[in-house]
Amino acid sequence: MDFFRGDDKRAVEAKEEAQKIAWAPFVFQTAKALKALGILKIVDQAGEEGYTTEQVAHHSNISRYGARVLLEAGLGSHIFYLTSDDKFALSKTGFFILRDEMTNVTMNFVNDVCYQGLYYLQDAIINQKPEGLKVFGEWDTVYEALNDLPPDARESWYAFDHYFSDVAFSEVIPRVLKHKPRMIYDVGGNTGEFTEQIIQADHHVKVTLIDLPGQIRTAKEKLNGQLDNRVYFHPIDLRDQEASFPTGADTIWMSQFLDCFSEEEITSILQRAKGALTDDGNLHIMETFWDRQRFEAGAFSLQQLSLYFTTIANGNSQMYHSKVMINCLHEAGFYVEEDIDQVGIGHTLLTCRKKR
Amino acid sequence: MDFFRGDDKRAVEAKEEAQKIAWAPFVFQTAKALKALGILKIVDQAGEEGYTTEQVAHHSNISRYGARVLLEAGLGSHIFYLTSDDKFALSKTGFFILRDEMTNVTMNFVNDVCYQGLYYLQDAIINQKPEGLKVFGEWDTVYEALNDLPPDARESWYAFDHYFSDVAFSEVIPRVLKHKPRMIYDVGGNTGEFTEQIIQADHHVKVTLIDLPGQIRTAKEKLNGQLDNRVYFHPIDLRDQEASFPTGADTIWMSQFLDCFSEEEITSILQRAKGALTDDGNLHIMETFWDRQRFEAGAFSLQQLSLYFTTIANGNSQMYHSKVMINCLHEAGFYVEEDIDQVGIGHTLLTCRKKR
Numbered sequence: 271m272d273f274f275r276g277d278d279k280r281a282v283e284a285k286e287e288a289q290k291i292a293w294a295p296f297v298f299q300t301a302k303a304l305k306a307l308g309i310l311k312i313v314d315q316a317g318e319e320g321y322t323t324e325q326v327a328h329h330s331n332i333s334r335y336g337a338r339v340l341l342e343a344g345l346g347s348h349i350f351y352l353t354s355d356d357k358f359a360l361s362k363t364g365f366f367i368l369r370d371e372m373t374n375v376t377m378n379f380v381n382d383v384c385y386q387g388l389y390y391l392q393d394a395i396i397n398q399k400p401e402g403l404k405v406f407g408e409w410d411t412v413y414e415a416l417n418d419l420p421p422d423a424r425e426s427w428y429a430f431d432h433y434f435s436d437v438a439f440s441e442v443i444p445r446v447l448k449h450k451p452r453m454i455y456d457v458g459g460n461t462g463e464f465t466e467q468i469i470q471a472d473h474h475v476k477v478t479l480i481d482l483p484g485q486i487r488t489a490k491e492k493l494n495g496q497l498d499n500r501v502y503f504h505p506i507d508l509r510d511q512e513a514s515f516p517t518g519a520d521t522i523w524m525s526q527f528l529d530c531f532s533e534e535e536i537t538s539i540l541q542r543a544k545g546a547l548t549d550d551g552n553l554h555i556m557e558t559f560w561d562r563q564r565f566e567a568g569a570f571s572l573q574q575l576s577l578y579f580t581t582i583a584n585g586n587s588q589m590y591h592s593k594v595m596i597n598c599l600h601e602a603g604f605y606v607e608e609d610i611d612q613v614g615i616g617h618t619l620l621t622c623r624k625k626r
Numbered sequence: 627m628d629f630f631r632g633d634d635k636r637a638v639e640a641k642e643e644a645q646k647i648a649w650a651p652f653v654f655q656t657a658k659a660l661k662a663l664g665i666l667k668i669v670d671q672a673g674e675e676g677y678t679t680e681q682v683a684h685h686s687n688i689s690r691y692g693a694r695v696l697l698e699a700g701l702g703s704h705i706f707y708l709t710s711d712d713k714f715a716l717s718k719t720g721f722f723i724l725r726d727e728m729t730n731v732t733m734n735f736v737n738d739v740c741y742q743g744l745y746y747l748q749d750a751i752i753n754q755k756p757e758g759l760k761v762f763g764e765w766d767t768v769y770e771a772l773n774d775l776p777p778d779a780r781e782s783w784y785a786f787d788h789y790f791s792d793v794a795f796s797e798v799i800p801r802v803l804k805h806k807p808r809m810i811y812d813v814g815g816n817t818g819e820f821t822e823q824i825i826q827a828d829h830h831v832k833v834t835l836i837d838l839p840g841q842i843r844t845a846k847e848k849l850n851g852q853l854d855n856r857v858y859f860h861p862i863d864l865r866d867q868e869a870s871f872p873t874g875a876d877t878i879w880m881s882q883f884l885d886c887f888s889e890e891e892i893t894s895i896l897q898r899a900k901g902a903l904t905d906d907g908n909l910h911i912m913e914t915f916w917d918r919q920r921f922e923a924g925a926f927s928l929q930q931l932s933l934y935f936t937t938i939a940n941g942n943s944q945m946y947h948s949k950v951m952i953n954c955l956h957e958a959g960f961y962v963e964e965d966i967d968q969v970g971i972g973h974t975l976l977t978c979r980k981k982r
Contacts, residue, residue: 277707277717284718285726286923291703291719292732294654295741296930301647303748335888336751339932339944342916346929347647351633361633362640363647370641376648381745385651389741392659395692532691560698567642573702574652576695588695 273566300343301367302381307332309340310368313350313360320357372433376571379430382423387582394581402581412583413530434558435460435526438614439467442556445610445619447472449552451521455480457508457543458527462489462501469500478502478516511538515546522547525556526617529579532586533598540602544624553604553622559592562611562618592618629922656699657723658737663688665696666724669706669716676713728789732927735786738779743938750937758937767940769886790914791816791882794970795823798912801966801975803828805908807877811836813864813899814883818845818857825856834858834872867894871902878903881912882973885935888942889954896958900980909960909978915948918967918974948974956981 279287290297304310312329313321321329327337341358344350349364366373387402394401400411406423409415416424446454446468452475456465459479469477479489483505493501506513509531522543528536543553560572576588596606599622608621635643646653660666668685669677677685683693697714700706705720722729743758750757756767762779765771772780802810802824808831812821815835825833835845839861849857862869865887878899884892899909916928932944952962955978964977 274701274704274706274708275710277704277715279704279718281718285722285729286921287704287719288722288726288729289732289923289927291653291657291705291723292729292736293927293930294650295736295744296933297647298650299744299747300930300933303751306748307751332751333754335942335944336754336936339936340751342929342944342947343933345630346916346926348630348633348635348643349647350630352630354631359633362635362637363643366641366644367647370644373641373644373648376645380648380651385745386742388651388655389737391655392662395659395663395688395696398689398692560702565642567645570702571645571649573698574649574656577652577656577699580692580695586691588691588698591698 273569296343297347298377298380298385300340300347301349302377304340304344304349304364305367305374305377307340309337309344310349310360310364313341313358314365314368316357316359318353318359320353320355320359322357326358375426375429375433378422378426382426383419383430384578384582388577391577391581394585398585400580400582400585410584434615439464439525442554442613442619443468443471445621446521446523446552446554447475449521451475451552453478453519454521454523455504455515455519455543455546457481457515457522457524457539458530459489459523460485462493464523464525465489465501466493476500476502478504478519480504480506480508480515482507508539508542509535513542515542517546518548519546520548520551522551522553523556524554526558528555528595528598529557529589530584530587533594535586536595536598537601540598540604544603547624549624551624552607555595555599555620555622556613556617557592557595557620558589558616559595559618560589561591561593563616564612568616595620629925652699653703654733654736654741656696656703657705658733660696660700660705660720661723661730661733663696665693665700666705666716666720669697669714670721670724672713672715674709674715676709676711676715678713682714731782731785731789734778734782738782739775739786740934740938744933747933747937750941754941756936756938756941768938769940790971795820795881798910798969798975799824799827801977802877802879802908802910803831805877807831807908809834809875810877810879811860811871811875811899811902813837813871813878813880813895814886815845815879816841818849820879820881821845821857822849832856832858834860834875836860836862836864836871838863864895864898865891869898871898873902874904875902876904876907878907878909879912880910882914884911884951884954885913885945886940886943889950891942892951892954893957896954896960900959903980905980907980908963911951911955911976911978912969912973913948913951913976914945914972915951915974916945917947917949919972920968924972951976 309330323338327334348361350358351361353359386405390401406419454477456477457480459465459481465477465479486503486505504516560569563569572589579587603625604622605625606620607623610619613619665686679694683690704717706714707717709715742761746757762775810833812833813836815821815837821833821835842859842861860872916925919925928945935943959981960978961981962976963979966975969975
């Protein structure tokens with residue numbers, strides 16, 4: 271991945287880029303307001319002919335002044351372009367801000383969950399705590415806060431989580447089943463999505479879902495009726511280094527789970543996983559690593575998202591470089607047997623075995 | 627100016643650009659924290675060889691985790707680049723964020739004055755009031771609030787104002803004096819900078835400084851001792867449409883003043899200026915117009931700055947397109963006799979005369 275290697279900008283371009291960064295919060299809030307006030311949609315309807323400020327003000331029912339400052343700011347960030355007779359038309363960038371689901375899910379998450387708290391990024395780094403969370407109230411982590419967040423923040427958080435977690439498990443389940451597992455631990459199994467799919471895909475395998483008590487309650491409700499005596503539950507707080515796993519799994523599954531923990535915590539969790547796993551068992555880890563992305567925008571997004579963990583979520587985890595995770599695996603006594611990129615939306619599947 | 631004409635991005639580039647906009651607040655706060663925590667300076671010292679995360683953590687005295695998330699986020703926004711052995715080196719963009727005064731003055735202003743209030747941009751547009759100002763307290767405009775802003779916000783506001791107002795008046799004073807003025811009204815004369823320079827440049831001209839009572843007090847202190855019986859003061863709130871100018875000026879000077887008013891207010895001020903001006907007198911207006919900039923970054927910055935007026939300053943003014951201002955001039959009964967761009971840092975000097 272060579273997206274970030276070398277620096278081929280000319281000085282004048284670099285200076286422009288620095289200016290763009292300096293005004294970046296304006297660019298973001300302009301895009302957000304243009305979308306929320308319906309202006310992107312209105313300008314889109316004008317097609318390549320475009321609309322004047324007056325036409326946009328008329329159709330959007332906002333003041334001519336309000337329409338003008340937003341249109342002009344959006345022109346600066348190339349959300350619009352000027353037609354040959356100086357009307358405003360929607361650019362391709364503007365089109366994606368209007369229509370692209372990923373962009374919209376991200377913008378809502380960034381605005382409703384992160385924007386205000388990000389002001390405290392520097393404090394979060396210094397104090398090693400998610401200092402931005404205080405804009406919503408007094409909690410240690412966002413996970414404890416979720417039920418009490420303002421409705422728009424809660425909704426945007428879940429929409430973002432759902433959009434990026436909605437992995438095609440169907441794509442990886444055959445890779446897990448080819449090892450003929452009999453007892454799988456679904457660690458950080460959350461609402462039981464993976465558990466449900468794998469017991470349906472194999473009529474003999476048993477699964478123990480391991481997560482916090484709250485998640486276990488939700489998963490039990492969801493899986494109710496399909497349990498079929500093959501699903502077990504083990505509530506546990508894995509942050510507690512004394513909390514051990516049950517033993518006897520020949521397969522351990524962790525999907526988008528370890529990124530919620532610090533390096534030290536990851537190593538500790540993996541050590542305990544090792545103790546629970548049979549000697550010839552497999553540990554499968556599915557994660558999104560920024561260094562394994564096909565597109566620069568994918569790497570960029572994950573690198574930024576890390577600071578949500580720093581400032582809002584927990585103060586000590588991130589979207590990792592794969593090397594960091596693989597180091598933790600080695601330290602905990604595993605080696606990587608198989609390493610497959612581009613599973614789902616930019617995920618990597620690491621299949622690991624115990625070192626002898 | 628063709629910066630904003632047409633749309634030549636490919637769809638894949640436009641989608642990347644939309645993603646960059648969606649994460650823009652992260653890009654900004656990362657740059658801010660990297661600078662404030664000394665990391666840009668440290669990485670700069672490593673030169674082209676670069677530093678590892680561990681080296682940066684060591685030299686900056688922050689945690690390895692903190693250094694890593696900031697370095698990686700900065701990599702995403704090309705503030706750093708990776709060397710051939712995967713160390714972090716400062717890019718040209720990073721260099722400007724570290725060293726360029728304009729970038730730094732802007733970033734401090736955006737962070738300390740605008741960032742939090744910008745969250746309320748949409749409300750400001752709908753309610754036609756600077757709704758973002760409430761993050762500091764209850765005022766109608768930022769001008770009333772200035773003395774009571776938090777120290778960092780106040781300092782950043784004045785630094786920004788000073789940096790961009792610090793026009794080379796020396797460059798334009800000969801253009802004013804060539805008309806052999808005898809009585810100049812320095813409207814919105816603020817602390818008296820222009821007044822001071824022009825009475826020194828011409829030993830016969832008289833000046834009446836017209837501004838709010840608070841500004842007049844400051845200007846009087848500053849000009850104390852140099853008054854020489856040639857400087858008069860006229861305190862007035864020009865927003866009050868009944869407040870008329872004194873009469874008898876053969877020259878009226880307005881520098882970076884009209885951008886603090888709405889279109890309707892500008893027309894009203896110009897109408898009153900017309901009443902005060904002798905029939906063959908000159909009205910000189912010095913402004914920064916976004917459509918008259920030589921560099922796209924200049925136009926872009928002014929387009930963004932408009933939303934500071936919308937959200938924080940007063941809710942109804944902006945950095946104008948020159949056409950809007952020229953329309954106001956026509957409506958008030960002036961025509962533009964001379965129109966000169968590229969005075970100072972991207973300023974335009976409009977010399978206007980009364981229509982017959």
